[in-house]
Amino acid sequence: MKLSVCKSSLRGTVPMPGSKSHTIRAVTVASLAEGQSAIRRPLVSGDTLSAVDCYRALGARIDTTDPDVWTVTGIAGRIHAPEKTIDVGNSGTTLRLAMASAALAGRSEAIEFTGDEQIRSRPLGPLIASLNQLGAKAESLEKNDKAPVRICGTFKGGKTTIKCLTSQYLSSLLLAAPLAENDTEIEVTLLNEPDYVRMTLDWLDKQQIQYQNDSMKHFRILGRQTYKPFDLPIPADFSSATFFLCAGAMLQDTDITLTGLDFADSQPDKSVVDYILAMGADVAVTPSEVRIRTSQLHGAEIDMNRTPDALPALAVAAAFASGPTRLVNVPQARSKETDRIACMAQELKKLGSEVEELEDGLIINPRPLQPARLHGRGDHRIVMALSLAGMALPGTSVIETAEAMSVTFPDYVKLMTTLGAQMEVTQ
Numbered sequence: 001m002k003l004s005v006c007k008s009s010l011r012g013t014v015p016m017p018g019s020k021s022h023t024i025r026a027v028t029v030a031s032l033a034e035g036q037s038a039i040r041r042p043l044v045s046g047d048t049l050s051a052v053d054c055y056r057a058l059g060a061r062i063d064t065t066d067p068d069v070w071t072v073t074g075i076a077g078r079i080h081a082p083e084k085t086i087d088v089g090n091s092g093t094t095l096r097l098a099m100a101s102a103a104l105a106g107r108s109e110a111i112e113f114t115g116d117e118q119i120r121s122r123p124l125g126p127l128i129a130s131l132n133q134l135g136a137k138a139e140s141l142e143k144n145d146k147a148p149v150r151i152c153g154t155f156k157g158g159k160t161t162i163k164c165l166t167s168q169y170l171s172s173l174l175l176a177a178p179l180a181e182n183d184t185e186i187e188v189t190l191l192n193e194p195d196y197v198r199m200t201l202d203w204l205d206k207q208q209i210q211y212q213n214d215s216m217k218h219f220r221i222l223g224r225q226t227y228k229p230f231d232l233p234i235p236a237d238f239s240s241a242t243f244f245l246c247a248g249a250m251l252q253d254t255d256i257t258l259t260g261l262d263f264a265d266s267q268p269d270k271s272v273v274d275y276i277l278a279m280g281a282d283v284a285v286t287p288s289e290v291r292i293r294t295s296q297l298h299g300a301e302i303d304m305n306r307t308p309d310a311l312p313a314l315a316v317a318a319a320f321a322s323g324p325t326r327l328v329n330v331p332q333a334r335s336k337e338t339d340r341i342a343c344m345a346q347e348l349k350k351l352g353s354e355v356e357e358l359e360d361g362l363i364i365n366p367r368p369l370q371p372a373r374l375h376g377r378g379d380h381r382i383v384m385a386l387s388l389a390g391m392a393l394p395g396t397s398v399i400e401t402a403e404a405m406s407v408t409f410p411d412y413v414k415l416m417t418t419l420g421a422q423m424e425v426t427q
Contacts, residue, residue: 001426001427002402003402004396004398004399005387005422007395008421012420014419015260016258016261017240018041018043018237019267020043023234024091026042026203029230030062030230031059031072031101032227034076034077034227037231040068045406046089046408047407051088057082059079061073076226078104079153081110085112086098086111086114087113089115092166092336096127096169097175099124099172101175103176105152106154111150112141113147113151114149120146120147122335123146123335125140127168127169128149129162130169134157134180135153136155138150155179155180158185159186161189165335166192170186170197175204177223178207179223179227184219185219185221187217187218188218194306196268209221238270239310241258241269242314243313243385243387244256244292244416245258245292249295250297250321251392254293255294256419261289271310272314278302281295298322299323299326302325312379316385319364327363341361341362343382345362350372351372353369354366371395373400376400377401382404383404
């Protein structure tokens with residue numbers, strides 16, 4: 001599918017959808033709990049439904065009939081090994097969190113996971129190694145430390161040392177460790193995206209799980225604990241808001257208000273507000289909404305280690321700023337659904353931008369740009385980021401692989417068009 005985008009100005013108020021990261025963590029905790037939980041205002045998207053299907057396969061009963069409230073009957077940590085391989089689609093979060101969950105099964109139980117082409121290219125080696133150190137048996141079936149993988153029980157606890165190129169490795173271990181037979185100690189030698197681990201710890205805190213955290217470098221989690229059923233809403237998604245924040249700052253004659261965002265929440269992408277403020281954006285934040293108006297952005301240096309998902313949108317905004325922008329310290333962006341550093345450099349060059357690719361980021365020097373035929377690389381965040389460029393340029397820009405947006409933000413085009421965006425998905 002293709003996304004056709006024309007020059008646009010945006011005005012109005014729009015609610016932000018629920019957080020993908022919180023929704024998947026909620027599904028994980030509810031599935032491992034004993035009793036019935038209610039997940040209110042979940043994000044309904046390809047990735048979150050992959051999490052639902054995955055934990056159903058592991059034994060949980062999950063009713064998604066009502067899109068506003070998902071009901072989950074958990075399995076109290078007693079993992080069921082399905083006969084078929086679990087396909088997580090495009091959801092790396094689901095794969096990594098579920099790997100440690102699957103390791104809670106009995107030693108005779110074998111559970112296999114796979115996913116789409118992008119998932120099968122993403123690294124899993126450190127998580128595989130830690131699961132083996134903690135009593136389970138985990139292996140990459142193609143011996144390349146990537147999916148497909150086979151997990152056999154049992155995650156008993158003990159000690160492990162892990163280098164977390166992605167925070168998802170650590171979140172996976174933290175969510176499973178309370179249900180282990182013994183205490184678990186985790187030594188963390190590198191941690192990218194620490195705020196996503198903070199999100200996971202917030203879920204443990206809500207569950208009154210007992211653990212010790214030494215500055216995100218060493219954890220001790222008591223074993224033989226349980227998860228309890230809950231009834232909670234999912235916070236609005238700052239990752240989805242990123243595209244609206246950048247659009248509001250960079251497009252001409254634009255004045256938009258985003259509702260539902262809670263800056264007390266631990267989501268790291270709330271830092272995008274600070275990033276665009278550093279670039280000169282006109283942003284006003286109140287407890288109930290965020291208002292963004294047209295501004296002349298200027299270049300800045302932004303450390304994006306905590307917010308790799310924001311790289312594509314910030315790269316586009318930087319292409320329309322005055323002066324160079326450096327987006328740095330985000331090497332893990334190369335190991336997302338795509339190599340987002342390389343892909344964004346290539347797509348921005350099609351528009352005429354001067355881009356220097358760093359090992360851990362991008363340097364973007366603004367130049368006059370023109371619309372082009374662009375390729376979203378099957379990466380939802382790249383497709384949506386490139387749509388921002390299309391709304392800023394005269395004529396029509398066409399972006400391939402628009403179907404990828406359904407992974408995390410199926411209502412993106414609908415919400416943008418309610419604000420006045422000139423965009424349309426076509427075959």
